Amino acid sequence: MSGSVKQKSVIPMSVLAVAAILCGSAAQAAPPAFCKNYANRAVWQYKVMRSTPSCQQPPSNFWHADRTLHFEWCLTAHPHAVNYQSHERDSQLSACNPSYGD
Secondary structure (H helix, E strand, C coil), X not given: CHHHHHHHHHHHHHHHHHHHHHHHHHHCCCCHHHHHHHHHHHHHHHHXXXXXXXXXXXXXXXXXXXXXXHHHHHHHCCHHHHHXXXXXXXXXXXXXXXXXXX
């Protein structure tokens, strides 16, 4: 019986934690100037990927040339998430093209 009481109290706390994270991230969304730079870099990274045969991937939410879409997503995201996306594209490009970043 005591196990079921613990489960009941854990579920609402986890829901509250997720809600707090979601609400907090909106307050910490990336600023427009930061997002403009991010969007320009994301499109540049996409063009590098498409022009490098060993790196080519199909367009996706991660890899695409829509600057506006990148910008609008960034405005809703925490700066850490935005930086992660950019660094992840850099990592993927470095892995498939050893001269990337030179």
